Amino acid sequence: MTYFIDRRPNAKHKSAVNRQRFLERYRKHIKRSVEEAVNRRSITDMERGEKISIPTKDISEPVFQHGPGGARNIVSPGNKEFLEGDKIRRPSGQGGGGGAGEGGASNQGEGNDEFAFTLSREEFLEFVFDGLELPHLQRKPLKSLEEIKMVRAGLARDGVPSRISITRSMREAYARRIAMRAPIKRALKEAQEALAAEERKDPVLRNPARVGELKAEIERLEKRIDAIPFIDTYDLRYHQLAAQPQPSSQAVMFCVMDVSGSMTQNHKDIAKRFFLLLYLFLEKHYEKVELVFVRHHTAAREVNEEEFFYSRETGGTIVSSALNLVNKIIEKRYPSGQWNLYVAQASDGDNWDDDSNICRDLLVKQLMPQLQYYAYVEITPHDHQSLWHEYEAVAAQFPERFAMRQIVDAGDIYPVFRELFKRRMSQER
Known part of the structure; x- marks a missing residue:
C-alpha cells in the first residue's frame, strides 16, 4: 500500500480559500456595507481596510450532529411529571439564555446579533470596484516631466573639501606610499645584506671604510623612507556632481x-x-x-x-x-x-x-x-x-x-x- 504524506509547512493565510468562499457567498451584504463605508470615508483614506458587520441570522447554516445511537435507558432523578412514552412540549423560544443567533430577549449573558470581520485594503477596493470593468493600468507615469537633479558622477582630483572622498583618498595615498617605498626598500635590503656580509668577515680582511659607507647608506635610505608623506595633495579625490534629468x-x-x-x-x-x-x-x-x-x-x-x-x-x-x-x-x-x-x-x-x-x-x-x-x-x-x-x-x-x-x-x-x-x-x- 502506498502512503502520501504532506510534509509542507503550514503557510500564512491557509484559510484564504474558505475566506474567498465566504466573501462570495455574502457579497450582497458586504457590498452594501462597503458602499456605506465609502460614503463616510475621505478620498485619501484608502490605506486601510474596513470592519464589516453582517446580521447573524443571514449567515446561519444547518448543523448536523451525531446522536448517541442504540437503545438507552435513562433514569432522571426527581421526575414527577413525565412517564415513559410521554411527549415533551417544544419550548416556545421566549426567555431563557438566548444562544448565539437567537433574536429573543434574555436577562443572562450577552446576545450575538451580528457577525463582524475586517476586510483588507485589497478586498475593500475589490468591492468598491465590484461589477466595473476597470482597465489594467500601466505602472508608469502618463507623462514624465523632467527635472534636473544633481547626482554623483565619478571622482575628480579637484573639488571642495565638503565633497572629499576619504576612502578613495586614503586608498590613493596607500598605493603611492607602496610605489615610492618599493625601490628604496630594495636598496635598503641590499645595503643591509652587504653590511651583514662585511661584518661576518675576519677582522683582518674587513674593510672599515666599506662598513662606514654601508652604514651611511642605510641611514640615508631609512631617512628617505621616513620622509615619504602619509598623504599628499596628489592623493586627494573629490566626488564629482553632474546634472541629470529625473522624471517627476x-x-x-x-x-x-x-x-x-x-x-x-x-x-x-x-x-x-x-x-x-x-x-x-x-x-x-x-x-x-x-x-x-x-x-x-x-x-x-x-x-x-x-x-x-x-x-x-x-x-x-x-x-x-x-x-x-x-x-x-x-x-x-x-x-x-x-x-x-x-x-x-x-x-x-x-x-x-x-x-x-x-x-x-x-x-x-x-x-x-x-x-x-x-x-x-x-x-x-x-x-x-x-x-x-x-x-x-x-x-x-x-x-x-x-x-x-x-x-x-x-x-x-x-x-x-x-x-x-x-x-x-x-x-x-
Whole structure:
C-alpha cells in the first residue's frame, strides 16, 4: 500500500480559500456595507481596510450532529411529571439564555446579533470596484516631466573639501606610499645584506671604510623612507556632481465642483466616486499625490474635503471663477516644471451663458498648456448646455489631454472612467 504524506509547512493565510468562499457567498451584504463605508470615508483614506458587520441570522447554516445511537435507558432523578412514552412540549423560544443567533430577549449573558470581520485594503477596493470593468493600468507615469537633479558622477582630483572622498583618498595615498617605498626598500635590503656580509668577515680582511659607507647608506635610505608623506595633495579625490534629468514623481489633482443650488447631494455622491477613482489611478503612478478642492457657485474658494462634498449653497453658477482660482494656485504652489497637474471637474452643466466662452479661452490659453490631463464629467440626464459645447471646442484642440463624458446615474461612473482614460493608456503601450 502506498502512503502520501504532506510534509509542507503550514503557510500564512491557509484559510484564504474558505475566506474567498465566504466573501462570495455574502457579497450582497458586504457590498452594501462597503458602499456605506465609502460614503463616510475621505478620498485619501484608502490605506486601510474596513470592519464589516453582517446580521447573524443571514449567515446561519444547518448543523448536523451525531446522536448517541442504540437503545438507552435513562433514569432522571426527581421526575414527577413525565412517564415513559410521554411527549415533551417544544419550548416556545421566549426567555431563557438566548444562544448565539437567537433574536429573543434574555436577562443572562450577552446576545450575538451580528457577525463582524475586517476586510483588507485589497478586498475593500475589490468591492468598491465590484461589477466595473476597470482597465489594467500601466505602472508608469502618463507623462514624465523632467527635472534636473544633481547626482554623483565619478571622482575628480579637484573639488571642495565638503565633497572629499576619504576612502578613495586614503586608498590613493596607500598605493603611492607602496610605489615610492618599493625601490628604496630594495636598496635598503641590499645595503643591509652587504653590511651583514662585511661584518661576518675576519677582522683582518674587513674593510672599515666599506662598513662606514654601508652604514651611511642605510641611514640615508631609512631617512628617505621616513620622509615619504602619509598623504599628499596628489592623493586627494573629490566626488564629482553632474546634472541629470529625473522624471517627476509627484502629482497634484484638482477637484473642481459646482456647489450651487442645482447640485443635489446625489450629484455630489456621484462626483465623489469619480474623484475617488481618479485619485486611485494617480496613486498607482506617482509616489506623492496631493489633492486640492475647489468649489464654486458665482465665486470660487479652496476648501477642505468635508466642506467640498457636504456643504450646499444657493445662487447662480460662474465656472470661470473656479478655473481662474486653479490657475492662480498652480502659479503660486505647483509650478508645472516640478509637478504633474491633473484637473477633474464635476458639474450638472449649468453656467452663466456669457461665461462659457470665457471658460474656453481660459482652458486653451492658460490651463491646458500646463496640464497633463483634464477630465470633465457632466452629471445630468438632460440635454447639454452652452458649457458642454464650448468644452467640445477645447477637446477638439487638445484631443490627447482633454476628455469629457456625461453621467446619468451611479452605474455610469466606472464605464465613463474607463472611456476617459482608455485612449491615453493604449497610446502608452
